Amino acid sequence: MLTPRSGQPTPLITCILPAYNEADNLKEMVPLLCEILPKLSDRFEVLVVDDGSRDATEATVLALSERYPVSLLSLSRNFGKEAAMSAGLDYAEGDVVIIMDSDMQHPVEMLEVFYQRWLEGYDMIYGVRADRSDEGMVKRKLTRAFYHMLSKSADVEIQPDAGDFRMMDAKVVRALRSLSERKRMMKGLFAWVGFRSIGVPFKVNPRFSGETSFGIRRLSSLALTGITAFSSAPLRIWMFIGASVSLLAMSYAVIVVLSTLILGTDVPGWPTLVAGIGFLGGVQLLSVGVLGEYVARIFSEVKGRPVYLISDYRRPVQVEPKDDETQADSTSL
Secondary structure (H helix, E strand, C coil), X not given: XXXXXXXXXXXXXXXXXXXXXXXXXXXHHHHHHHHHHHHCCCCEEEEEEECCCCCCHHHHHHHHCCCCCEEEEEECCCCCHHXXXXXXXXXXXXXXXXXXXXXXXXXXXXXXXXXXXXXXXXXXXXXXXXXXXXXXXXXXXHHHHHHHHHHHHCCCCCCCCEEEEEEEEHHHHHHHHCCCCCCCCHHHHHHHHCCCEEEEEECXXXXXXXXXXXXXXXXXXXXXXXXXXXXXXXXXXHHHHHHHHHHHHHHHHHHHHHHHHHHCCCCCCHHHHHHHHHHHHHHHHHHHHHHHXXXXXXXXXXHCCCCCCEEEEECCCCCCCCCCCCHHHHCCC
């Protein structure tokens, strides 16, 4: 049952923006956020996580911090978006924490809807894409098939059209911080921690500037991480395949023995022998490859390396407010 939060003190809101080469987008995104967030609370901060950018992202954020309550968390190199979000969650101080993309594809006006759901008592509010018409048909089909398979084989249901655009209560953030795994699929972790959650449909905006760095290679790697992290179905599938192949092989052996005893020995058939060896060898190599992915994940976890490394952390510059400045300019943490 939901417990409304309308009577509680004004919360501190932290908005996390993972950024990789997003200098041009942040120039538009941060001022826009600082117009919307004061409508939710007069206590807010924007935390930009620079994921090893090679453009002027760092300089842009530092310049913005002179006018807006913007903090900069710089990673030592590009660790990927999942690690950048994890770093932002670790350093977020808000009672309410928001995660958004820096490319302005997530509409900031939806934050007011999210906040109302939080006031109603929900602990996690996530955006659900209303449509995927901007993606190719093949990608849409593969995405839906992947999440359907993952949800059926995993312990939790993962919404296929939900992304990283979400608002969370501080207790959800604390739960996420307690998870120590290194290879991460944040969408799965958001679903795994549970809490009272609700999806809100939204329409994705076009990128304001630049091109996405999340290509097929990274998507495939993330999908593989999701499968090995939340499901043991591939291991079970290949166990059944191995058992089926063994049963077929034994059945064929019985047929050969009976045929030899009844009809005598025929001239050996090389095509049959070669095909059988090739098939069994392929099944064995493929099953070893599936097992190898899980062993590689174990190896990565056992090494115990951190998810990310911080090279710099800068808080916003505190400036004296002027009469003609906007509310966003004069807001302090």
